[in-house]
Amino acid sequence: MIDSWLMERLLVATWETIYMVATSTFFSYLFGLPLGVILVITERGHIMENKVVNRVLGWIINATRSIPFIIFLILIIPITRLLVGTYIGTVASIVPLTLAAIPFVARLVETSLKEIEWGLIEAALSMGANTWTIITKVLLTEAKPSLILGVAITTINLIGYSAMAGIVGGGGLGTLAYYYGYQRYENTIMWATVIVLILVVQGVQFLGEKLAQKASKNRG
Amino acid sequence: MIKIENLTKIYHASGQKIVALDDVSLTIEKGEIFGIIGLSGAGKSTLIRCINMLEKPTAGSILVDGQEITTLNKHELRLTRQKIGMIFQHFNLLSSRTVFGNIMFPLEIAKVPRKEAIKRTHELLELVGLTDKANVYPSQLSGGQKQRVGIARALANNPKLLLSDEATSALDPQTTRSILQLLRDINKKFDLTILLITHDMNVIKEVCDRVAVIDNSRIIEVDDVLNVFTSPGSPTARSFVNSVFSREVPAELLHRTTAGGDREQTWLVRVAFIGTSAGEPIISSLIRKYDVEANILYGNIDRIKDTPYGNLTLELMGLSNDLQEAIDYLQSRGLEVEVLNND
Ligand SMILES: Nc1ncnc2c1ncn2[C@@H]1O[C@H](COP(=O)(O)OP(=O)(O)OP(=O)(O)O)[C@@H](O)[C@H]1O
Ligand SMILES: [Mg+2]
Numbered sequence: 001m002i003d004s005w006l007m008e009r010l011l012v013a014t015w016e017t018i019y020m021v022a023t024s025t026f027f028s029y030l031f032g033l034p035l036g037v038i039l040v041i042t043e044r045g046h047i048m049e050n051k052v053v054n055r056v057l058g059w060i061i062n063a064t065r066s067i068p069f070i071i072f073l074i075l076i077i078p079i080t081r082l083l084v085g086t087y088i089g090t091v092a093s094i095v096p097l098t099l100a101a102i103p104f105v106a107r108l109v110e111t112s113l114k115e116i117e118w119g120l121i122e123a124a125l126s127m128g129a130n131t132w133t134i135i136t137k138v139l140l141t142e143a144k145p146s147l148i149l150g151v152a153i154t155t156i157n158l159i160g161y162s163a164m165a166g167i168v169g170g171g172g173l174g175t176l177a178y179y180y181g182y183q184r185y186e187n188t189i190m191w192a193t194v195i196v197l198i199l200v201v202q203g204v205q206f207l208g209e210k211l212a213q214k215a216s217k218n219r220g
Numbered sequence: 221m222i223k224i225e226n227l228t229k230i231y232h233a234s235g236q237k238i239v240a241l242d243d244v245s246l247t248i249e250k251g252e253i254f255g256i257i258g259l260s261g262a263g264k265s266t267l268i269r270c271i272n273m274l275e276k277p278t279a280g281s282i283l284v285d286g287q288e289i290t291t292l293n294k295h296e297l298r299l300t301r302q303k304i305g306m307i308f309q310h311f312n313l314l315s316s317r318t319v320f321g322n323i324m325f326p327l328e329i330a331k332v333p334r335k336e337a338i339k340r341t342h343e344l345l346e347l348v349g350l351t352d353k354a355n356v357y358p359s360q361l362s363g364g365q366k367q368r369v370g371i372a373r374a375l376a377n378n379p380k381l382l383l384s385d386e387a388t389s390a391l392d393p394q395t396t397r398s399i400l401q402l403l404r405d406i407n408k409k410f411d412l413t414i415l416l417i418t419h420d421m422n423v424i425k426e427v428c429d430r431v432a433v434i435d436n437s438r439i440i441e442v443d444d445v446l447n448v449f450t451s452p453g454s455p456t457a458r459s460f461v462n463s464v465f466s467r468e469v470p471a472e473l474l475h476r477t478t479a480g481g482d483r484e485q486t487w488l489v490r491v492a493f494i495g496t497s498a499g500e501p502i503i504s505s506l507i508r509k510y511d512v513e514a515n516i517l518y519g520n521i522d523r524i525k526d527t528p529y530g531n532l533t534l535e536l537m538g539l540s541n542d543l544q545e546a547i548d549y550l551q552s553r554g555l556e557v558e559v560l561n562n563d
Contacts (some may be wrong), residue, residue: 016300108452117310117312119308119310119312120312121310122274122308122312123306123312123326124329125274125301125303125312126272126274126301126305126306126324126383127301127302127306127326127329127330127373127377128297128298128302128326128329128330129298130298130330133328133329135500137314137325137328138314141314141316141317142314142315142316144316144456219315219316219357219359
């Protein structure tokens with residue numbers, strides 16, 4: 001019984017999910033990408049070796065990542081309130097989603113950057129490159145295909161998280177499935193949401209792979 | 221050009237002290253191609269990497285073109301590095317940039333205006349013969365072509381010094397020769413000082429003017445390449461020389477010939493000739509002048525850089541004093557003579 005009412009609800013919820021996920025992916029990279037870079041370059045023997053920064057940052061990231069998202073959501077309600085004024089709704093969800101994804105992104109970025117051969121960094125150093133040049137023109141540029149795949153992974157994770165946020169009133173497909181599907185036993189809505197989610201995730205993965213392929217074209 | 225004094229480098233790895241360079245002193249002249257040869261783990265890479273401070277020395281001083289580099293601050297060091305080119309065994313080209321982009325990279329680092337940088341890159345492409353590969357990515361190049369890109373990149377900012385860390389070790393012999401030829405060309409053309417390290421004595425033979433032998437973190441021998449080939453001063457140097465020119469005499473030959481006593485004798489003699497004497501008919505005049513017979517067992521002629529260098533193993537037969545006179549004659553003609561079975 002897919003009527004126009006359902007269709008509309010579904011479209012709105014899908015849009016909300018896309019909006020939440022896209023925004024939080026953006027903000028999680030805004031903070032996570034620099035953190036990932038810092039994790040790498042402060043390592044022993046790297047271009048900005050700094051044991052204290054590296055250890056402390058690593059510890060914080062591990063600590064945040066070990067909290068299950070559903071608990072994290074509740075835990076940071078005060079922060080969400082402070083930043084957005086409320087902890088319910090699409091905009092409010094962006095806060096926990098972003099905060100939870102930042103450490104994840106930092107680790108993903110770290111992994112991508114570590115794939116780069118040390119020889120390339122050394123070559124740049126031997127040419128007299130400064131730290132900024134090495135970060136932008138060697139590390140990030142060389143790791144681009146791998147970083148793009150990381151964005152796809154993060155986005156897909158955030159789609160999952162956003163559904164969880166939806167259950168506590170975050171809006172989007174999660175809320176739709178929860179209210180109509182779970183609380184009112186409307187299986188059609190439940191299944192419709194699942195199908196939309198599958199399609200969105202497949203789409204993101206496909207796009208990520210295509211873009212990564214494009215970025216690594218001709219490389220060896 | 222480079223003056224290294226009492227250079228020591230100690231690594232601390234998992235609580236252990238590894239002395240990679242032990243009180244090394246070395247002077248490299250402007251415009252020469254200087255080779256450092258040593259076995260794996262001898263400390264070659266550590267030494268060459270100290271010269272542009274990729275590795276920080278534990279103690280000692282390094283002057284490059286009169287400038288002490290061990291005490292430079294970060295900014296000064298970056299400027300100095302822009303004037304010291306370096307090439308690597310595994311090329312270390314950026315896979316995200318084309319050949320053109322790779323060569324332009326050091327120019328970007330040195331903040332050369334874009335227009336000028338593009339012009340310079342074209343010149344460099346031509347210099348290394350890769351004009352037709354400008355827009356190709358490194359993955360589509362052969363090893364030799366990659367190293368050409370590496371060389372062009374290293375020369376971009378007109379360095380006075382080029383450091384080469386095993387630049388031909390990943391290449392086949394023929395490609396190695398063409399890369400070495402390129403190094404010789406740029407050495408001449410730009411009066412560029414080249415310091416190269418290698419474990420291959422052929423590389424030393426083909427391009428170097430002088431060579432240092434490093435063994436166990438210490439420099440054990442420094443000499444003109446010719447001298448090292450003709451009279452190696454250390455067992456390590458000798459084994460490197462032997463790896464290029466087989467100087468071993470088969471055991472059965474040593475047994476077949478006899479030495480000592482008053483009667484007719486057979487001496488096994490090795491004659492090494494260098495440079496111009498390689499063209500003179502010395503052996504035939506030897507036989508005419510002295511009452512000896514000569515039997516050529518083995519010989520070869522090669523080149524050490526530009527100098528012909530030959531090795532001849534002879535059986536000389538005659539009376540002991542005739543033989544001695546013959547050998548004196550050979551020595552008087554500037555040949556290195558070694559009697560192999562006279563112990
Ligand atoms: N970063 C490092 N940490 C600890 N020990 C090191 C380090 N780099 C080099 N060494 C040690 O220092 C010694 C000299 O190494 P080096 O790389 O200079 O040798 P090499 O002559 O270049 O050898 P190869 O021909 O194998 O490249 C070796 O014993 C090596 O294990
Ligand atoms: Mg080495």
